[in-house]
Amino acid sequence: MEDKIAIPQNGNQFDISALNLYYGNFHALKQIDMKIEKNKITALIGPSGCGKSTFLKTLNRMNDLVENVRIEGTIRMDGRDIYRDMDSIELRHRVGMVFQQPNPFPKSVYDNVAYGPRIHGIRRKHQLDEIVERSLRQAAIWDELKDRLHKSAMGLSGGQQQRLCIARTLAVEPDIILMDEPTSALDPISTSKIEDLALELKKNYTIIIVTHNMQQAVRVSDDTAFFLLGEVVEKGNTEKLFSLPSDSRTEDYITGRFG
Amino acid sequence: MNKNKEKSMFAKEYFWRSLMTAGGLFVILLTIVIGAFLVYKGSATFTVFGHSLWEFIGTAEWAPEDSMAGGGAVGSLIFLVGSLTTCLLALIIATPFSLGTAIFMTDISPKFGERFYRPVVEIFAGIPSVVYGWVGLTVLVPAIKTVFDRQVGHSVLAAGIVLAVMIFPTITSVSADAIRSVPQDCRMAAYGLGSTRWQAIYRVVIPAAKPGILSGVILGLARAFGEALAVAMVIGQTTALPTSIFSTTKTLTTEIAAQMGNAMEGGETKSALWSMALLLFLISLFFIFLIHHFSKQREYAAKQ
Numbered sequence: 001m002e003d004k005i006a007i008p009q010n011g012n013q014f015d016i017s018a019l020n021l022y023y024g025n026f027h028a029l030k031q032i033d034m035k036i037e038k039n040k041i042t043a044l045i046g047p048s049g050c051g052k053s054t055f056l057k058t059l060n061r062m063n064d065l066v067e068n069v070r071i072e073g074t075i076r077m078d079g080r081d082i083y084r085d086m087d088s089i090e091l092r093h094r095v096g097m098v099f100q101q102p103n104p105f106p107k108s109v110y111d112n113v114a115y116g117p118r119i120h121g122i123r124r125k126h127q128l129d130e131i132v133e134r135s136l137r138q139a140a141i142w143d144e145l146k147d148r149l150h151k152s153a154m155g156l157s158g159g160q161q162q163r164l165c166i167a168r169t170l171a172v173e174p175d176i177i178l179m180d181e182p183t184s185a186l187d188p189i190s191t192s193k194i195e196d197l198a199l200e201l202k203k204n205y206t207i208i209i210v211t212h213n214m215q216q217a218v219r220v221s222d223d224t225a226f227f228l229l230g231e232v233v234e235k236g237n238t239e240k241l242f243s244l245p246s247d248s249r250t251e252d253y254i255t256g257r258f259g
Numbered sequence: 260m261n262k263n264k265e266k267s268m269f270a271k272e273y274f275w276r277s278l279m280t281a282g283g284l285f286v287i288l289l290t291i292v293i294g295a296f297l298v299y300k301g302s303a304t305f306t307v308f309g310h311s312l313w314e315f316i317g318t319a320e321w322a323p324e325d326s327m328a329g330g331g332a333v334g335s336l337i338f339l340v341g342s343l344t345t346c347l348l349a350l351i352i353a354t355p356f357s358l359g360t361a362i363f364m365t366d367i368s369p370k371f372g373e374r375f376y377r378p379v380v381e382i383f384a385g386i387p388s389v390v391y392g393w394v395g396l397t398v399l400v401p402a403i404k405t406v407f408d409r410q411v412g413h414s415v416l417a418a419g420i421v422l423a424v425m426i427f428p429t430i431t432s433v434s435a436d437a438i439r440s441v442p443q444d445c446r447m448a449a450y451g452l453g454s455t456r457w458q459a460i461y462r463v464v465i466p467a468a469k470p471g472i473l474s475g476v477i478l479g480l481a482r483a484f485g486e487a488l489a490v491a492m493v494i495g496q497t498t499a500l501p502t503s504i505f506s507t508t509k510t511l512t513t514e515i516a517a518q519m520g521n522a523m524e525g526g527e528t529k530s531a532l533w534s535m536a537l538l539l540f541l542i543s544l545f546f547i548f549l550i551h552h553f554s555k556q557r558e559y560a561a562k563q
Contacts, residue, residue: 062447089454104448106467168448169452
């Protein structure tokens with residue numbers, strides 16, 4: 001894409017400090033401090049129930065929709081506190097999300113992609129056409145779908161649906177894309193397409209991906225954070241974390257001793 | 260397992276299966292028989308008394324002879340128009356409230372909705388129609404008379420309002436079920452893209468639930484169409500085409516209910532009433548066809 005600067009901008013996209021999250025009395029995230037860098041792919045790994053998805057959802061405030069959630073600490077995005085200086089609508093405009101199950105709307109391919117721009121006030125047909133084409137191209141699915149733009153998105157395969165969901169997210173022009181186990185419901189071929197796509201997108205976006213699959217973390221991510229029982233045990237360069245983990249619990253997990 | 264035991268097990272199986280099958284067949288048979296009976300009774304107007312179909316549904320001169328000789332006029336346009344206007348008015352009044360209620364109890368305040376609102380709506384559905392009619396007659400009719408300064412309060416408007424209250428729970432609960440069955444994932448996707456709650460409801464949830472909501476509306480319409488008692492109490496029962504929502508008139512059901520006891524068996528009046536019953540039957544069949552059409556559309560949308 002031409003309209004974004006392709007040179008990686010350095011610096012931190014997210015600066016999280018002393019983050020605690022409670023579901024009622026359950027302490028789900030414990031004292032998390034983390035910096036997430038721009039234009040990198042950060043993988044969040046850990047066993048089920050360790051809090052990685054919960055953590056991801058604090059970054060676009062999807063947890064606000066859950067009852068009885070209490071959040072302490074601060075999350076700054078480009079210096080602004082996302083819980084105090086922004087409303088959730090503005091935040092989610094800038095922080096897109098791709099979910100575990102492909103979840104296209106029961107509408108046409110076109111209307112799926114155009115949904116975001118439309119709710120943010122873009123009405124002109126030619127402008128929408130342009131955004132739809134650009135987003136589908138970015139998600140590497142334009143060639144497959146260009147002849148069926150006005151057919152229902154529910155008829156696509158799971159892998160196509162997931163890439164359509166990515167295109168739908170891109171259409172809003174976010175800075176950051178959160179991916180919550182985006183390939184766990186997909187076959188290996190679709191998975192590798194999504195992984196290639198993530199690598200392509202990191203030129204322009206900051207990506208944070210939750211994954212159960214450690215090979216996936218190794219293949220796509222620059223940094224990895226290992227979560228266990230609501231804590232971040234270790235976070236750092238992916239290669240280093242997988243070859244020379246500094247914490248014995250990390251080593252136990254990545255060598256498959258538990259989880 | 261010994262052989263006897265096995266035999267008795269299968270005997271039970273067959274017994275219950277035949278019972279269920281017989282029950283099912285009986286219901287189907289009953290529907291067909293009622294339909295056939297209505298066709299038989301209702302066609303006499305056209306075959307025995309020689310009226311044209313157009314005279315029956317297209318003209319408004321209602322003066323059947325209550326005798327075997329016939330020779331009167333059977334134009335029942337008045338009743339058809341009366342039924343249509345009251346029901347449409349009821350729909351126009353009830354649908355916005357029903358949709359609002361359905362959205363409130365599913366997406367806006369689901370906890371309160373489940374615990375308090377839903378039972379209230381169900382109680383609404385259980386109140387007998389004579390009660391609605393009576394309350395309408397005692398409260399609504401005088402109110403319309405005073406507020407709009409009319410000579411009488413009995414009117415299409417009064418009937419429409421009473422029917423609206425009666426079909427409100429039907430439309431509400433069917434719509435709420437349809438809205439509730441929109442996958443949570445869809446809502447999450449909408450919020451994830453930065454939708455406000457209203458945008459998520461209006462642009463994603465409602466369109467996804469549309470076939471179900473339409474089924475609810477048609478079900479409500481069918482109920483309104485078939486209601487005789489409550490309508491008869493507030494509509495004024497005059498044989499004239501309504502000219503405004505303040506006119507008094509009659510509907511298909513109220514005329515049948517009012518005349519069937521007096522008319523001579525086999526006479527022209529009775530035959531015309533049977534034809535009206537047949538017309539009602541055909542209209543409800545049409546509504547049911549529509550509901551199936553919409554629910555099929557919903558299945559199609561889910562798969563497609």
